[in-house]
Amino acid sequence: MLQTTDARKLGHTIVGILLLAFMLFPVYWMVNVSLQGGGTAANSSFFPTDITFEGYRRALEDQTGNLVTSIVVALGSVLVTLAIATPAAYALSRFRLRGMGVFLFALLLAQMIPGIVIANSLYSLFNSVGLLNTHVGLILADATHAVPFAILIMSAFMRSIPPALTEAARVDGAGHLRAFWSIVVPVSRNSLITAGLFSFLFAWSDFMFGLTLTTGADIKPITLGIYDYLQGNVQSWGPVMATAVISSLPAIVLLVVAQRYIAAGALGGAVK
């Protein structure tokens, strides 16, 4: 009896691995092709038998500037998102103010606005205030991917902090700001990490604003570097796939080292 259950469980594991292999085949293919160099072979072989880093060399040659832009913009977007979202999340979880319901409703709707709508209008706004083709402009625009999500996910967490904790601090004479900074923020560390990780990934993966709010070659995120390759006929897939692998590294690394935060955030996507 025990043995058949064990055998069945093992069978499940094998099926699970096959499912995963099937779903992640494109990721494998990305890595595989990236190691087959910069040639113009008519097709790619299933395994990288002659491993070469020629694709990566050419990718870095083309994309180092874009890579730096993406890093700066993604980190900036994390800072902006957390600076805006953390106090708001605290207020939503603790205070009863008239009009807060409207704001919460606006946040839910904001998540659903198609990015092209925002890009359409921001283009003319940024054009008139000189934010087109700037890091700051991209940071502010990319934060739209994350701010509503971050507020909702952090306030859901902060609601679980016992009120006694912050009230104790306030009785000791600390103002809201002190209570927030020295109690709420440290206690909510995990939800801040989740919100921060996702705002990094959202900004890093952004395509919409890189496409519409940058026009030259100077400031351009790595996602647009990939898109440029895809315009027209691709002669050599090695460098394209190497760039795709490089742009996928943060997601892969975070999924491995920060799994529990990612899992928390993935569920929070539908948080109320």
Next chain:
Amino acid sequence: MTSTLAAGPARAAAAPDVVATRRRSARSRERLAQWAFLVPAIVYVVVFFGYPIVKNLVMGSQDYSVRTFVSGEAPWVGWANYAEVVSSGIFRTTLVNTALFTLGSIVGQFVIGLLFALFFKRRFPLSNLLRSLLLLPWLLPMIAGTAVWRWILDQDGGVLNETLRSLHLISEPIHWLTSPDVALVAVILVNVWVGIPFNMTLLYSGLQSIPDELYEAGALDGATGWKAFWHITWPNLRAVVSVVLVLGVIYTLKVLDIILGLTGGGPANATQTLATDSYHRSFQEFSFGTGAAVSNILIVVSLVFALVYLRVNRRAVDE
């Protein structure tokens, strides 16, 4: 308080007023301090969500083009942009494509996501690890996933056609991305791949919240397997299912990277949707007025689903 009481009846009458005023001003100061926490977020939401929507609505009725950026003038044209958009030959195509793309993607993502969720609900060695690794297609930059699919689907050297040919399933290569008949199918396929993890994750958590006792009681009544799914799982999962489906529609309506990266909306507009058409009009033809008109139509469609979502979600909370 004690001092005012001791000061005699004459001032005692005035004192509560002072206290009340002071208390009221303390309370309004307190309220101000509370609002201060919300101010940055409110300003941000107004500038980066509120303003774009209003601006987009206005632009939809303006002749807003390259000239506008030079002269600063955007003449009011009323419904002319909408008339131009709706009467253009491509409008019907984009509407139909948007509907097919959304429907195809949702059905594919949901069915496969649900099957995956049901499979992973049976606990087995490594199930948690495998399930979290499955999130990868969703976490990767969409344009990176799109790039590799572009090569996989390539008609000449792509691994999909190679494999199908070596299995003798096809004799001629399928023109996945260059034939108007199959390009939409290919684009849907890739979007399904991206969406499966999201569907699986939410449905899995929905499955987790169904108490085991229900299944135990059901098993006593002979409800196992398919019967158990139909009479226990599905009714209890319905709220989550609605949320997943509506969110899926809203996310699919905005998809841009996959289509632009794979086909650019072609061949012959076979994969042009409302979102890509709006992009083309605004940022390729610099006709921001008609581009805004198209995206306003997109807003209305999204809004309908957003309201459905909020309703469903509230009902799910109430239950």
